Amino acid sequence: MAILVDKNSKIIVQGITGSEGTFHATQCLEYGGNVVGGVTPGKGGQTALEGKVPVFNSCAEARKAVHANVSLIFVPPPFAADAIMEAAAAGIELIVCITEGIPVAQMVEVKAFVDKTGSRFVGPNCPGVLTPEGAKVGIMPGFIAKKGTVGVISKSGTLTYEAVHQLGSEGLGQSTCIGIGGDPIIGTTMKDLLEMFEHDDETEAIVMIGEIGGSMEIEAAQYAKANVSKPVIGFIAGQTAPPGRRMGHAGAIVSGADESAAAKKKLMAECGIHVVESPADIGRAVKESLNKIEIGVES
Amino acid sequence: MKIHEYQAKELLKGYGIPIQDGVTIEDLAEAEAAIDKVSKELGAEQFVIKAQIHAGGRGKGGGVKFSTSRGKALENLKDILGMTLITHQTGPEGRLVKKVMVAEALDIKQEFYAAITLDRAKGMDTFMVSSEGGMEIEEVAKNSPEKIVKEAIVPGFGLRPFQARNLAQALGLEGQTAKQAIGMFQKLYKLYRELDCSIVEINPLIVTEQGDLVALDAKINFDDNALYLHKDVEAMRDLDEEDPAEVDAAEFNLNYIKLDGNVGCMVNGAGLAMATMDIIKQRGGSPANFLDVGGGANVETVKNGFRIILSDPNVKAVLINIFGGIVRCDRIANGIIEAVKVLDLNVPVVVRLAGTNAEVAKELLANSDVDLISADSFEDAAVKVVEAAKGN
Numbered sequence: 001m002a003i004l005v006d007k008n009s010k011i012i013v014q015g016i017t018g019s020e021g022t023f024h025a026t027q028c029l030e031y032g033g034n035v036v037g038g039v040t041p042g043k044g045g046q047t048a049l050e051g052k053v054p055v056f057n058s059c060a061e062a063r064k065a066v067h068a069n070v071s072l073i074f075v076p077p078p079f080a081a082d083a084i085m086e087a088a089a090a091g092i093e094l095i096v097c098i099t100e101g102i103p104v105a106q107m108v109e110v111k112a113f114v115d116k117t118g119s120r121f122v123g124p125n126c127p128g129v130l131t132p133e134g135a136k137v138g139i140m141p142g143f144i145a146k147k148g149t150v151g152v153i154s155k156s157g158t159l160t161y162e163a164v165h166q167l168g169s170e171g172l173g174q175s176t177c178i179g180i181g182g183d184p185i186i187g188t189t190m191k192d193l194l195e196m197f198e199h200d201d202e203t204e205a206i207v208m209i210g211e212i213g214g215s216m217e218i219e220a221a222q223y224a225k226a227n228v229s230k231p232v233i234g235f236i237a238g239q240t241a242p243p244g245r246r247m248g249h250a251g252a253i254v255s256g257a258d259e260s261a262a263a264k265k266k267l268m269a270e271c272g273i274h275v276v277e278s279p280a281d282i283g284r285a286v287k288e289s290l291n292k293i294e295i296g297v298e299s
Numbered sequence: 300m301k302i303h304e305y306q307a308k309e310l311l312k313g314y315g316i317p318i319q320d321g322v323t324i325e326d327l328a329e330a331e332a333a334i335d336k337v338s339k340e341l342g343a344e345q346f347v348i349k350a351q352i353h354a355g356g357r358g359k360g361g362g363v364k365f366s367t368s369r370g371k372a373l374e375n376l377k378d379i380l381g382m383t384l385i386t387h388q389t390g391p392e393g394r395l396v397k398k399v400m401v402a403e404a405l406d407i408k409q410e411f412y413a414a415i416t417l418d419r420a421k422g423m424d425t426f427m428v429s430s431e432g433g434m435e436i437e438e439v440a441k442n443s444p445e446k447i448v449k450e451a452i453v454p455g456f457g458l459r460p461f462q463a464r465n466l467a468q469a470l471g472l473e474g475q476t477a478k479q480a481i482g483m484f485q486k487l488y489k490l491y492r493e494l495d496c497s498i499v500e501i502n503p504l505i506v507t508e509q510g511d512l513v514a515l516d517a518k519i520n521f522d523d524n525a526l527y528l529h530k531d532v533e534a535m536r537d538l539d540e541e542d543p544a545e546v547d548a549a550e551f552n553l554n555y556i557k558l559d560g561n562v563g564c565m566v567n568g569a570g571l572a573m574a575t576m577d578i579i580k581q582r583g584g585s586p587a588n589f590l591d592v593g594g595g596a597n598v599e600t601v602k603n604g605f606r607i608i609l610s611d612p613n614v615k616a617v618l619i620n621i622f623g624g625i626v627r628c629d630r631i632a633n634g635i636i637e638a639v640k641v642l643d644l645n646v647p648v649v650v651r652l653a654g655t656n657a658e659v660a661k662e663l664l665a666n667s668d669v670d671l672i673s674a675d676s677f678e679d680a681a682v683k684v685v686e687a688a689k690g691n
């Protein structure tokens with residue numbers, strides 16, 4: 001099962017003729033994903049990835065011609081907001097935007113626009129979605145993940161890889177890994193994904209990696225308390241970050257007391273999430289949670 | 300990006316919003332002329348001398364002084380220009396005051412608070428006002444949240460007139476003053492949206508004895524992602540107000556923030572960089588910096604990263620933690636070897652490489668003649684670097 005993407009996803013890449021787009025579209029194809037085409041306005045009729053896939057002028061064209069239902073976006077920041085809206089308007093079911101540096105005000109409008117369509121949107125400024133042995137829609141290094149039962153949700157890129165690496169060391173694979181991005185405005189939230197993982201038969205435990213800034217982790221924890229029966233293992237990065245400083249991600253800034261790592265961890269623990277203090281303990285904590293289920297201590 | 304009060308006020312003025320006006324100088328030689336100008340052109344008999352730094356709490360720190368005469372104004376100007384101003388936002392080292400605003404003093408009948416910023420949870424901009432002006436808004440939010448009134452702005456529709464009326468009413472304004480407020484609030488939102496601000500804050504927003512609404516202070520920050528759309532705004536950037544090492548790093552696409560510990564860190568990715576700082580602290584050390592070398596780490600970025608980390612004399616050891624995804628670890632290893640050879644390193648360096656080609660990378664480092672401490676895991680790296688910093 002897994003969530004969001006699998007072998008049947010029909011993937012197009014917006015910005016496929018750019019260098020980033022070409023490189024990563026090739027990687028997604030090599031991973032085994034069903035990349036069915038690309039979109040670059042003005043280059044419709046050409047082919048990309050050494051002739052392997054057709055290029056369309058618009059998402060609507062790609063939707064019609066190759067029945068694309070997933071779009072991966074590598075369009076540069078000045079044009080990315082428009083690209084997301086175009087995909088949503090064309091009825092693309094899942095839109096994943098990798099682009100970093102989109103103005104926040106544009107994202108506010110994009111989110112309002114996409115919410116009115118039936119599309120699900122992940123990102124922007126994120127590593128994307130990876131379902132091991134299914135499909136890779138993003139820039140995660142495919143080889144680090146393997147098929148399994150742990151769902152991974154994270155605001156960060158390389159910290160996700162670290163968590164997946166630790167899971168691998170414990171002999172645990174993943175159902176789906178999602179990097180949701182660390183910008184102030186993002187599409188799919190931690191809560192949305194907790195809900196999907198809860199309903200996914202293949203997922204037995206969920207890793208949720210957050211960071212300072214915003215209140216998304218708290219919203220997710222409160223949701224988990226009432227609605228998630230599977231064990232959730234959480235980590236919050238940035239306990240040493242000083243208030244008022246933006247730590248890399250545009251959203252990673254402590255601007256209120258309840259946006260600090262300590263406050264989030266406390267609330268998550270109160271909601272029944274297994275919060276790990278050290279980022280090196282994520283894999284081990286998941287293993288322990290799953291063992292407890294096996295011996296019937298927890299269910 | 301942040302700007303000074305005087306620059307924020309210039310922007311407000313451009314949008315037709317009444318401000319407490321004045322003249323800003325950098326040199327004491329211009330002091331008398333500035334006081335003259337404020338007195339003649341603005342008709343001021345009393346003055347407020349205001350230090351221009353990118354930090355709040357200036358008044359409490361002694362950087363804002365009311366002056367009852369031209370003589371007093373000159374005296375206060377001499378005190379403030381060139382002083383090291385320490386506020387709760389500058390840190391204990393304070394900030395050198397290089398610019399001072401000579402402003403007109405106004406008769407204040409009432410003080411309010413007005414601000415616009417993004418409500419992340421709602422995904423909408425929010426216009427907030429409070430009758431508790433001139434105070435720290437965080438304090439008001441904590442102690443009497445009912446005194447903050449908010450209007451959420453629906454994307455694409457702007458601040459509607461009825462919302463501006465609601466805000467004016469929440470402040471208890473009537474008649475002409477209420478009319479002025481409704482106009483001002485709409486102009487403020489226009490400015491916020493058109494210039495891609497991340498915050499516009501007027502604290503205090505005052506009503507004068509004559510019943511006029513005036514922005515006595517102004518703070519405007521901008522969305523860095525949108526600066527490419529606003530070259531005129533970008534031109535207002537004051538590098539004197541930023542940490543030189545951070546400015547240096549930004550030129551090489553490195554995201555560096557100086558902290559006060561002794562373990563330097565070089566990491567790829569913001570989340571992993573924060574987590575690396577956290578684990579250093581948990582193992583008894585203290586991070587000297589946040590440094591994200593980004594996705595395209597290569598020889599040049601590693602070299603510059605080292606140079607910037609080591610420009611901080613507190614650094615006693617360095618931890619390099621790279622998780623190679625698209626970036627290949629062997630390339631990073633070559634970058635480290637080359638950088639170490641070129642730079643004269645006098646602190647121990649712990650290296651942890653994982654992900655793509657990590658094994659090849661470890662061999663490269665082991666077979667090189669550079670002196671590095673190799674770590675196998677995240678945990679191992681943290682323990683080793685904290686130990687190394689203690690021993691150095």
